[in-house]
Amino acid sequence: MNSPTTELNTTQSKQEYVGTDYPSSKDCSSEKDTTVHNGPAGTPFWTVPPSDASLSGILPHPHQHTIQPRVVDPLSVRFHCPCQSTQCQMTYPDYLLDHQASQYHLFTGPVPVPPDSSHHSSFSASWFINEPVLCSMMPGDLHTPVANICVPQALDHQQVQEGLTEVTSHITQPVVCNVSGGGQVVVVNHCEPAPVFLTLESAPTHRDDGPAQGKDMTMLGNPSQYHQTACPLHEVRGQTANMQPQALPARYCECFANGVMCSNCDCSNCHNNAEHALKRHKAIKSCLGRNPDAFRPKIAGGKSGEVKGWHNKGCNCKRSSCLKNYCECYEANIMCTSSCKCVGCRNYDDGSKMGPKEKTVKDKWPVSVITPAVVEAVCGCLLAQAEEAEREDQSPAQAEHMVLDEFGHCLTQIVKAMFKYNTY
DNA sequence: GAGTTTGAAACT
DNA sequence: CAGTTTCAAACTC
Known part of the structure; x- marks a missing residue:
């Protein structure tokens, strides 16, 4: 059986935190946040309405789209949003995502765009997948946030390209990304309390250093999920202190394998750091060439409920x-x-x-896919559908039809997922 | 803490 | 794709 991926979103809600203002330890699965936060430049960080507790790909929602990838580059896949609706705020035509996936579902809520944000429109999107999401952007389109990353205008082209390649190389887990209008990039891990910060300078030496100051595109992953402690002592095989290795160790380093740079590790002659970004990038590329799933989390799904993944x-x-x-x-x-x-x-x-x-x-x-989270998500879908019917002033019969239709969609997705996982 | 066992990942 | 090698973590003593 191939990697059991799902189109079902079992994560109930999204949280978005600005700066260090995030809870120290919370199970995001229990969170509901419908507020709008102010970003550093007064730009709102829009959160997704509660009806987003949905099954991705199920709702015939005007802001939900199945995006089919088009391979552009071995390291990335370009996605085109089919949405032409002005209601949908996905005004950015291209989404570069993880090349590993054959299909992603992008769900966005109605996101009001501040009138002064023609360039740096706030944009909130939640990737309802249990797959890694790698965000990147189109070269030459530096001012356009693509796949929810906003690039400060001060960056030159090379910085952006290198930086975002780093980003794409390291986001190895589902994330909810926010875009701020002020140039700070905040990527919030879907189920981690701490944001994953994208910065534009060399990485802080410790994650507790707080949000980076917006100068470095080095991805500082939040290692807690996959890497509770610093990686152990490791040395590149066949490499001495005098030698300049051609590439980083493509294995055995937990930090590297988890897509994060070493920080506070006991590494010897470590090159998995910002100082060796280029070599690191090459190594990542090499790894992905050999194994596209190299930076994929081994354990997928199951954020809540009985089934852990x-x-x-x-x-x-x-x-x-x-x-x-x-x-x-x-x-x-x-x-x-x-x-x-x-x-x-x-x-x-x-x-x-x-x-x-x-x-x-x-x-x-x-593998059971009918977890409490899924049940709740289905309920959210049905409720959202009922609300939509109400908004559209549909007759009771029509509303009932819409809800039942939605339920049918949900069931179809669940059955599909069950077959996908269990390969009966 | 040292030695052994084990299995993942890289390599051939 | 299967066999081998290398490695680090888990385990045992």
Whole structure:
């Protein structure tokens, strides 16, 4: 089974924080935020209305579009929004996203554009996917926020290109991006309390340094999700202190693998830092060339509810029965699925966990997609549809029809997702 | 803390 | 794609 991706949004809401004004530890899945924050230049950070607790790709919403990628570059895919509506604020024609995906769904709420923001229009978009979203922009279009990144005008072309390439190389998880009119770029991780800051100078040495000052396009990922501690001592194989390596270590460094630069690590002769941005970029490119999923989180989905997610590739354990932390599935506290190629697996739910003989892959634990989050999302969809019917002054019968139609869409998506995950 | 086991990732 | 190598983390003592 391929990586079980989903078009279902199981994340219930989005939070947007400006600067350091974010909670220290909150489960974003429980958050609802419909307020409008003021950005540094008085530009509002628009948040998405609560009806966004929706299943992506389900709502026939005027601001929701399925964007089909068109390959432009090995590192990026250009997306074209089909929306021609003036109501939709996606006024930027192109979206450069993660090349790994074949299809993304972009959902935007009605975003009012301040009258003075012809260039730096506030733009809020939530990528309802459990896939990495890599944002980039079009060369030569420096002033146009693309895929929710706003580039300060002070940057020269090369900076922008290099910087954004860095950005595209490191956002390896779903993010909600905000665009400010003042030049500060704030990318808010969908389920992390701390924003992921894009800055324009060399990276702060520690994430706690707070928001960067808007000079460096180096991506400072929030490492907490994938990297709780600094990466351990590692040295590039075959590389001595005197040697200039051709590329960064393409493996074994957790920071690098997670798409973040080393910070406060015990690395020896580390090149995974802003100082070696070019080499780092080359290494990233090289890695992606070999393996497009190289910077993809291993564990996807399952932000809330009983199902914690799934392993994108599946484990390959042979001797641990998938009951030790050697097993990535077990370590992530998830059960093995048909994606796994493990031998003698006992990491499945048969009620006893004592299965003496290996089950076939199809007997293994099926990934449930009907999590509480999904249920809630469906309810949100139905409610949004009812509200829309009300706004449009539809008759009760017509409103009922719209809601039922929406429910049918939701069910279709759920069934699709179930087949996608479980490969029955 | 040292040595062993294990499995992911890179490499061939 | 399969086998091998390398590595770091998990585990054991």
